[in-house]
Amino acid sequence: MSATTGTARLRHFITAMTRLVGEAESDEARILAEGKPLLAELVATDDWLPEAFAQPHPVHYRQYLLHCDPLERFSVVSFVWGPGQRTPIHDHTVWGLIGVLRGAEEAEMFAPDRVPHAEGHERLDTGMVAAVSPRIGDIHRVRNAFEDHVSISIHVYGANIGAVSRHVFDTTTGAPKGFVSGYANDTLPNPWRD
Numbered sequence: 001m002s003a004t005t006g007t008a009r010l011r012h013f014i015t016a017m018t019r020l021v022g023e024a025e026s027d028e029a030r031i032l033a034e035g036k037p038l039l040a041e042l043v044a045t046d047d048w049l050p051e052a053f054a055q056p057h058p059v060h061y062r063q064y065l066l067h068c069d070p071l072e073r074f075s076v077v078s079f080v081w082g083p084g085q086r087t088p089i090h091d092h093t094v095w096g097l098i099g100v101l102r103g104a105e106e107a108e109m110f111a112p113d114r115v116p117h118a119e120g121h122e123r124l125d126t127g128m129v130a131a132v133s134p135r136i137g138d139i140h141r142v143r144n145a146f147e148d149h150v151s152i153s154i155h156v157y158g159a160n161i162g163a164v165s166r167h168v169f170d171t172t173t174g175a176p177k178g179f180v181s182g183y184a185n186d187t188l189p190n191p192w193r194d
Contacts, residue, residue, distance in 0.1 A: 006047060006048050007048050007190070007191045007192075007193060009042055009045060009047070009048040010042070010049075010067070010076075010191040011191035012042075013039070013042040013076070014191060016038050017035060017038060017069075017156060018069060018074075020034050020035055020038070021073045021074050022073075028133055028158070031095060031158070032097065032131045032136075035097050036129050039099040039129050039156060040127065040128075040129045043127055043154055044127055046102060049066075049078060049101060049154075049189075052064075052185070052187075053078045053080075054078065054150075056080050056081070056082035056085075056150050057184070060082075061079055061080060061081045061082065061085045061086075061144075062184040063078075063079055063161075063162065063182075063183055064077060064078045064079075064080065064183060064184050064185045065077055065162060065183040065185060065188060066078055066189055067188065069160075072159055072163075073158065073159075074159070075157050075159065075160050076154065076155070076156050077156075077161060077162075077183070078101075078152055078155075079152065079154075079155055080152050081105060081143070081144035081150060082144065082150060083144060083148055084144055084147045085143065086142065086144070087140075087141055088169070088171075089108075089110060089115060089169040090166060090167065090168045090169070091134075091139045091166055091167050091169075091176075092132055092138040092157065092164075093134060093159075093166055094157050094161070094164060095131070095135075096132045096138065096155060096161075097129060097130070097131055097155065098130050098153055098154075098155050099124075099128070099129040099153060099155075100124045100126050100128055100153045100154075101152045101153060102150065102151055102152040103126065103144065103146055103150060103151025103152065104125045104144075104146065104151055105123070105124050105142055105143065105144060105153055106121065106123045106145045107122045107123075107124070107130075107143075108120075108141045109121070109139070109140045110140060111137070112139060114174075115139060115169045116169060116171045116172065116173070116174045123145060124153070125145075133158075139169070161181065162180070162182045163182075164180065164181075165179075166178070166180070166181070167179070
């Protein structure tokens, strides 16, 4: 494999994920197992994410679409976490991979029948990758591990995640409420410009 720099890293990742998802089809376990090192390679070097997709919001985290497969088999998203920002308790309904590019994030995990009582905690530092899915567990609440600086994670989901009908859960009762997340951006990065 040749050395990659700048946005070529994102292009290489998109190409490899497209190949993997095409070959693996609906074999989620294979996608997660083989996709994890691909994402780890992408987040191992922090020189490729365009600044426009790394901008925090002063009040809430931002979700920027970086790429969506034309068949919506997967999407690549940057999550930008301002100091101390967090998600509500939520699910994904599809497989996902999470890799930390900058900073760190902490997650509380929940079993479907135990929301809102956390079943475990996980911290992901820069370069670390984790997986979620309804099969292995996909309900969590995530926060920037830092109160004084921005963290950025790169997420890959088994659908166009910004258009997927998902759920947030009440922190007192655990009752689900539907939502569709959308994206913070109107344009996409061009990983083919190099």
